Amino acid sequence: DQQVKQNSPSLSVQEGRISILNCDYTNSMFDYFLWYKKYPAEGPTFLISISSIKDKNEDGRFTVFLNKSAKHLSLHIVPSQPGDSAVYFCAATSTKTGNEFYFGTGTSLTVIP
Amino acid sequence: DAGVIQSPRHEVTEMGQEVTLRCKPISGHNSLFWYRQTMMRGLELLIYFNNNVPIDDSGMPEDRFSAKMPNASFSTLKIQPSEPRDSAVYFCASTPTSGVRVGTEAFFGQGTRLTVV
Numbered sequence: 001d002q003q004v005k006q007n008s009p010s011l012s013v014q015e016g017r018i019s020i021l022n023c024d025y026t027n028s029m030f031d032y033f034l035w036y037k038k039y040p041a042e043g044p045t046f047l048i049s050i051s052s053i054k055d056k057n058e059d060g061r062f063t064v065f066l067n068k069s070a071k072h073l074s075l076h077i078v079p080s081q082p083g084d085s086a087v088y089f090c091a092a093t094s095t096k097t098g099n100e101f102y103f104g105t106g107t108s109l110t111v112i113p
Numbered sequence: 114d115a116g117v118i119q120s121p122r123h124e125v126t127e128m129g130q131e132v133t134l135r136c137k138p139i140s141g142h143n144s145l146f147w148y149r150q151t152m153m154r155g156l157e158l159l160i161y162f163n164n165n166v167p168i169d170d171s172g173m174p175e176d177r178f179s180a181k182m183p184n185a186s187f188s189t190l191k192i193q194p195s196e197p198r199d200s201a202v203y204f205c206a207s208t209p210t211s212g213v214r215v216g217t218e219a220f221f222g223q224g225t226r227l228t229v230v
Contacts, residue, residue, distance in 0.1 A: 002154065032215050043117070043204055043221030044156070051215045089156060093213045099168055100146065101219055105155030 003027045004092050006104035014112050019077040021107050023090030026071065030092040034101070035064060035075050038087045047088070048075070080111045117222035119205050125228045131193040134225045136205030137186055143211045146219060147180055147190050150202040159203075162188065163211050195229045202226050 005024045013019045021035075031052035036044035050057040050064045050073065057064050063076045077084055090104040118137040126132050138145045147159040160170040162182045170180070177196070182188040192199055206219040 004155075006155070032213065032217075034218060036221075041223070043206075043223045045221070046218040049216075049218065091156075091219075095212075095214050099144070099163065099212045100158055100161050101213065102158070103148070103156035105153070 001026075002105070003030075003102045004090055004104040006088075006090055006107050008107050009105070010108040010110070012110045012112060013080045015082055016079045019075075019080045019084065019109055019111070021075040021077075021088050021090075021109065023073050023075075023104055024071060025073075025092050025102075027092070027094070027102075028071070029094040029097055030102075032093050032095050033064070033066060033073050034091040034093075035062075036089040036091060036103075038089060038106070044089055077109075080109075082111045082113050085109055085111050117205055117207055117220050119203075119222035119225050121225060122223065123226045123228075125230065126195055128196055128229055129194045130229075131191065132195045132199075132227060132229075134190040134203050134205075134227070136188045136190070136222060138188070138205070138207030139209075139220055140186065142207035142209050142220070144208045145182060145188050146206045146208075147188070148204040148206060148221075150204060150224070156204065159190070192227075195227075197229045200228050 034049040035047040037047045038044040066073045087106045089106045091101045120135045145162045148156045159172045160180045165182045180190045202224045204224045206221045
């Protein structure tokens with residue numbers, strides 16, 4: 001059963017606007033969350049992460065929000081740029097009980113110039 | 114460091130043939146993961162090694178799949194016999210820690226695109 005879900009397979013956004021990518025998880029033991037970015041023919045690369053002791057983490061144009069009660073996190077990209085066009089994967093893990101990262105199915109973001 | 118290195122980048126094989134995918138993790142990393150990317154399941158964990166020892170292989174789809182890590186710098190994923198439904202992109206990833214912690218990230222290779230015809 002998929003423990004990490006990304007229900008939007010794709011998203012299109014105009015350059016300069018905000019991109020919001022969503023992710024839901026089911027395992028209440030998850031306490032560390034990551035976003036990865038993947039370009040075609042390349043492996044995923046780490047983008048930003050958040051620990052469950054926080055509800056927000058910001059790195060430049062990228063901000064991740066965590067809502068533990070809803071088991072939901074989101075990635076905001078502001079402003080969106082054409083180079084942000086890629087597939088974004090959400091990942092989660094438990095630092096107390098787990099040894100592995102669980103990934104979602106990915107959201108393909110297209111930023112239109 | 115060159116990062117995680119996978120070979121081959123592309124593999125086309127006939128149904129029933131044996132396929133071996135190779136991975137060289139980042140030097141000094143203690144954990145190695147094999148993932149398979151599909152549209153339906155995204156990045157699906159197949160097997161995880163910690164200090165060369167397989168820890169969790171519950172994601173391996175069936176007995177046709179096997180993985181080894183004979184030393185800290187090399188791992189293989191073998192499919193024998195291969196089937197068309199095995200066609201996917203297979204990724205290897207490594208982390209510097211044994212087990213995941215806050216601040217741990219997985220470093221991925223470029224993947225092997227497998228096509229079984």
